[in-house]
Amino acid sequence: MLEIRDLSKSYGAVAALSSVSFSAERGMVTALLGENGAGKSTLVKILSGLVVPTNGGIFLDGRPIDTTTPDRAKKSGVAVVQQEISVLPNLTVAENFMLSARFGLLRRAKAAAECRGYLDRLGLNNVDANRPTGSLTVGERQLVEIARLLAQDAQVLVLDEPTAALGDRDIALVHQAVRRLAAEGKVVLYITHRLNELDEICEHGIVLRNGRLADSFATSEASIGRVIHAMIGRELDELYPPVAENAISSAESSLVLSGLQPSALHGPIDLEIRPGEIVATSGQIGSGFVEPLRAAAGMATVASGDMRLFGKPYAPRNHFERCAAGVAYCSEDRQLDGFFPDRPVWESLSAPALAASGLWGVANAKRLRRGIDRVADRMTISPNYRGRAVRALSGGNAQKVSIGKWLSSDPRLLLVEEPTRGVDVGARAEVYRLIRDLADQGLSVLFASTDLDEVLGFGERVAIFHNRRHVTTLPTASLTRDGLATWITHGSQHG
Amino acid sequence: MSALARIDRGLWLRIILSIVLLVAGSILIDGFATTATLASITENVGLIGLVAAGLMLTMVVGQLDIAVASVAAVSGIIALLAGQNSLLLGIVAALAAAGVYGGVIGWIIARTGVSSLVLTVCMLIGLRGLALVLVPQAPAILSDDLFWVSDGLVARIGPTSLLGVIGLVIIIALGLAMRGTRLGLSMYAVGGNVERARGSGVNTTRVYVAAFAGSALLAGTAGILASLRSGSASGTGMDSLLLDGVTAAVVGGVSLEGGRGNIINVLLGALIVRIIAAAVALEGVQSSVESIATGGVLLAMLLVDYALARRSGLPFANSWRVLAGPVRI
Structure with missing residues (x-):
C-alpha cells in the first residue's frame, strides 16, 4: 500500500x-x-x-x-x-x-x-x-x-x-x-x-x-x-452548450467537399458544412479522419475532386492562401503552432491580425492591443492574464488563446483538431461555449476528435473514417456511444 | 540486423564517395596512386579523426566544443615543455590538463545550461592566449635526444604510419565504447532529448562531463601527436584542426541537432577530407581550391543527408536551428 x-x-x-x-x-x-x-x-x-x-x-x-x-x-x-x-x-x-x-x-x-x-x-x-x-x-x-x-x-x-x-x-x-x-x-x-x-x-x-x-x-x-x-468545486450545468434558438441558419453551404481525394486516403470525401453548423470528423488514429481538415487548410496534397468555399472554387496551397480565404486552422499540437509560449498572451492573439495587415506596414502596438482586448473579452480571458506568457496558462486557457486568436481576423470557417485534448473538464466547457457562440453567429466549424463523448455531445453531424476511407456522415442525435464506437472500429453499423 | 543498427543509411554513400575520389585521384593525378600518398592520407586521417571523433562526442550530446584546436595547441606545448626530461611525464601532464578542462566545461554546461557554443568560443580565445603565454617567442622544441620519437611516429606500418595506427586504434576503441557501453548509449539519449534522457534515469551531468572531457582528451591526444611528429609546438599552431575536424564530423553525418552520428561515418568523413587535401597538394594548385572543393563536398553531403532524412521522415531540418540560435541544451 x-x-x-x-x-x-x-x-x-x-x-x-x-x-x-x-x-x-x-x-x-x-x-x-x-x-x-x-x-x-x-x-x-x-x-x-x-x-x-x-x-x-x-x-x-x-x-x-x-x-x-x-x-x-x-x-x-x-x-x-x-x-x-x-x-x-x-x-x-x-x-x-x-x-x-x-x-x-x-x-x-x-x-x-x-x-x-x-x-x-x-x-x-x-x-x-x-x-x-x-x-x-x-x-x-x-x-x-x-x-x-x-x-x-x-x-x-x-x-x-x-x-x-x-x-x-x-x-x-x-x-x-x-x-x-x-x-x-x-x-x-x-x-x-x-x-x-x-x-x-x-x-x-x-x-x-x-x-x-x-x-x-x-x-x-x-x-x-x-x-x-x-x-x-461547483455544479457544472452542462458540458455541451445547446444550439441557440436565434442562431443564424442559411441554406448556402460554406464548405463543400465533393469527391475530394487527398493522396493520404484510399477513397474520396464528400462533406458539406453550413454556416452556424459544428461538424465532427472522427475515427481511429491513422484512419485519416484529420484529412478533410488538412485538405481544407491547404496542408494535404489533393489528387482529384472539388472543394468549394461559399460557392467559389477553393484550393489553398499554403497557410497564407487559407488565411486570405477566411479559414482558421488550429492543429492538434497547440504547443507547436497554437501560440508563442514564451511571449505575452496578447502577442499570440494579435498575430493573425498582424499577418493580415501585410508585411510592410507599421505596427501600432497600442492599437493592436485595444483590438486584442475586444477579442480577449469575448473569449473570457481575464485581463490579468493578457500580459502573461502563454506557457504560464492552464491547458484550457492556452487552448482558448490558440482558437481565439483567429477571431481577430474574422474567419468564416474554423478547423480545429482535438479541440479539448489535455484540457480539464471545467475549462472544456468554456472552450465548447466559446466555439458554440462563434457558430451561433454564423461561423462554420469542422473539428477532428478521437473523444467519442465530445463528438456526440458537441458535433451536430459526424463524418466517420475507417481504414483511410470516409465511410459515412451521420447526425449525432441518432447515434449512441456504442453505435459510434462500432462505426469507428469496424467501418460499418454492425461489428 | 542488430550489429548494423547503428550503421546508418549514409554509410554506403560515404564508402562509394571515398572510392570514387580515390579512383579519380589515381587516374587524374600523377603520383597519387603511391604508397607514400596513401600513408600520408591515412596518417592524417588518424590525426584529424581524433579531433573529429572528439567533436562527435560533444555533437552527439547536442553540444559543440569549438575550442578543440586551442586545446590541441596547449596540450602539444605542455607535452613538450613538461616532457623535456621525461616524455611520459609531459604526455600525462598534457592529457591531465585537457581532461580537467573538458570535465569542467561539461560540468558548467550541465549545471548552468549555458550555451556550449558561447562558452567554448571564450575558451577558444582564452586557451589560444594561454598557448602564446607558454611559448611567447620561439616554439617549444622537442629535445634532441628524443628525436627518435618523431622518427618513430612517422615510421611506415603497412599502408600507414605509427601515428596513423595510434589514432585509428583510439578512434575504433572509442567507436566500440560508444556502442557497447551504457555511457555511450546515454550520450545518444541525452542528444536525442535531454529531459527524456533524465526521465529515463540517465545521469545527464555525468554524460556532459564525459562528452566534453572525452572530446578534450581526444583533441589533446591529436595535439600531442602532431607536436611530437613535427618536434615543435608553437603558440599559433594547429589552427586548422578545428575546421578540418568539424568538416570531417559533418561530412561524416554527425547531426548538429544531437543524438545521431557514428564513428565509422566520421572516419570516412575524415578520409574524404584528406583525399581532397592530398589531391590538391599533389596538383600544386592554390589552397583556395582545396577550400572550395572541401566546402563543395560538405555542402553536397549536407544536401544528401537532408534528402535521406526527409525520406525516412526524421526531423533533419531541426539541425539548422542550431546555426540560427543558441545550441539546444
Missing part, C-alpha cells in the same frame, strides 16, 4: 500542494483527478523525484521511501509515465530498455531478447526490438514506455494521462496493460481527464482541488456529478 502523509509543497508564498494525505492499495487502480493547477503534476513530480516536498512523507507498505532525486525514486520502486513520454525516438526499442541497464557494458542481444517478453505482454508482438522508437506510433511508444517500467520491476506505477493522445484501439491496449499491472499486485496511480475511464478501469478515486484533497471515493459508489463537483 502506498501512503501519502501530509504532503506539502510551496513555491514562496504559493502553495502548490498543502497537507495532502491519501492511500492507494496494491492490486487496485487508483484514479488521481483534478483540474489543471489542482496539484496533480506537483504530486507526480514529487513521486518521480523531480521536486522535493516542503513537508510530509511517502510510505510504501508502512516504510518511508526516499524520492528526493529521480534516481532514488526509481530505486524506491516508484516509476512514472510522464505526460510527455520519455522514450527516446532516436534510439531503438531495445536501446531504450538498456538505458536503465545495471551494468556499464551493454549486452545487446540479451537485452533485445529480454525486452521482447515485456513487449509481448503489452500486445506489441509485431514491434521489432531493434526498430528505432521514432518509427512507432504514439500509442506504441506509450506502451514501450510502460514496458520499460515493467522491466524495472517498479512497485508503484504512476501513469500521467497515458491515453490522452491515443486512439480507441491503443486505449484498449493501455487499459489491458494497466489492469494486468494492478492484478500483479502493483500500486497504480492513474491520472486522467477522461472521466469515462473512471468506470472503465479505476476502482478508487482521489480528487485534488487547489492543492488540497477534495474527495476520495470508491468509483462504484460515486456519480460523475459528485466527481465533477469535487474537481471544480
